[in-house]
Amino acid sequence: MKTFTFHLILSLLMTTMLPIHAHASVKKGKRIYKKRMYKKCGFSAVKFARHHTQLEWENIYEKGDFPKEAQTICPRLGQEKIKKKSWKDLYDFSYKYAKDGVAPNGCND
Numbered sequence: 001m002k003t004f005t006f007h008l009i010l011s012l013l014m015t016t017m018l019p020i021h022a023h024a025s026v027k028k029g030k031r032i033y034k035k036r037m038y039k040k041c042g043f044s045a046v047k048f049a050r051h052h053t054q055l056e057w058e059n060i061y062e063k064g065d066f067p068k069e070a071q072t073i074c075p076r077l078g079q080e081k082i083k084k085k086s087w088k089d090l091y092d093f094s095y096k097y098a099k100d101g102v103a104p105n106g107c108n109d
Contacts, residue, residue, distance in 0.1 A: 029093025032086045041074035046104045049097035061091045
């Protein structure tokens, strides 16, 4: 019974932590965009994300074409400035704020 209770508590704890990680990834993606892409692109991160719907972003990311698509949207972008692990955070941000995603909320986003 103790093992069952332990696993139940552990799974509840893990479940509550997952949304926090996803939210942090979105914020990290916006920060990366501001730091590495904004000057080269010349428009906001939300405008970048609104180039596609969530399904389109998902398909682009799954194919491994996200960096190439970012280059298409922002031709002056130097991809070597962005680390490989940062592309996931940029994708999470783009997915959340896609055309059919969450509307930006001003200063809170």
